[in-house]
Amino acid sequence: MRKNKIKVVVNDKMQKKYVYYLTEEEGKNFDPEFKPELSPREMLRLGVFGGKYLSDCQKEFPAAWFKDVRFSEKYHQADLNFFKVNASQSLSVWQKNGWIHPDDPRGWFQWYCRYYQGRRHPDDQRQIKRWKAIRRHIGQVKKNCYSGDLACRRKQRQAILHWAYDSRKI
Numbered sequence: 001m002r003k004n005k006i007k008v009v010v011n012d013k014m015q016k017k018y019v020y021y022l023t024e025e026e027g028k029n030f031d032p033e034f035k036p037e038l039s040p041r042e043m044l045r046l047g048v049f050g051g052k053y054l055s056d057c058q059k060e061f062p063a064a065w066f067k068d069v070r071f072s073e074k075y076h077q078a079d080l081n082f083f084k085v086n087a088s089q090s091l092s093v094w095q096k097n098g099w100i101h102p103d104d105p106r107g108w109f110q111w112y113c114r115y116y117q118g119r120r121h122p123d124d125q126r127q128i129k130r131w132k133a134i135r136r137h138i139g140q141v142k143k144n145c146y147s148g149d150l151a152c153r154r155k156q157r158q159a160i161l162h163w164a165y166d167s168r169k170i
Contacts (some may be wrong), residue, residue: 001029002118012057014105021119026062034128036164040113041065048162049088050076053109061113082168083150088157099130112164116164134163141170 027039038046044054044065044141050073058066070080078086092109094100101123104111111127137160143169150168160167 001025006118008060008117008119010057010060012060014057014084018103019132020103020114020119020121023120024118026117028118031124031128032132036131037169038118038161039167040109040116040164040165043109043161043164044069046161047080047082048158049081049109050078050086051080052076053106054113056168081158082161083154083158085155085158087155087162101126109162114164134160134165138165138167138170141167 002023002025008020008022010016010018010020030036040061041064045068047070052071052075054061054066055071055073072080076086076088078084079089079158091100091107100107101111103121103123108127108130111121111123112131115121115124115127136154141153141156141160147170150157157167157170160170
């Protein structure tokens with residue numbers, strides 16, 4: 001636990017005057033059921049979400065997270081993803097399916113970035129449950145691909161990468 005909690009005020013395209021507090025040290029004191037293999041910085045540097053995710057709200061997170069990250073300011077570009085494929089669904093699909101919590105209007109990765117930074121939130125258990133559910137895709141890659149064959153199931157591997165699992169190691 002942090003000695004002093006840190007107040008964060010968010011003002012970006014999707015949230016105005018949203019306030020939350022960092023109560024844990026960055027990257028520490030995770031729920032015992034939540035063991036991501038990649039940090040947000042590692043994910044961004046590898047290439048996720050077509051270079052579009054967090055392109056307008058970098059002030060909220062450490063500048064080091066964005067060093068050597070290629071962004072697309074205007075639209076999602078699959079060639080910026082590690083596996084060079086589009087494995088994303090639109091925000092409207094996420095909203096329609098009820099996967100978005102109002103405090104994290106960009107979805108799971110925004111929740112994860114804030115959690116990694118030290119925010120703890122009432123939605124944590126739901127998000128961790130969703131993260132754990134992605135393991136079924138890891139099982140499918142293991143069943144259908146030779147170990148280390150990064151050309152096998154690239155779209156599924158990219159989607160797995162979006163959830164902080166290192167699909168390069170499958």
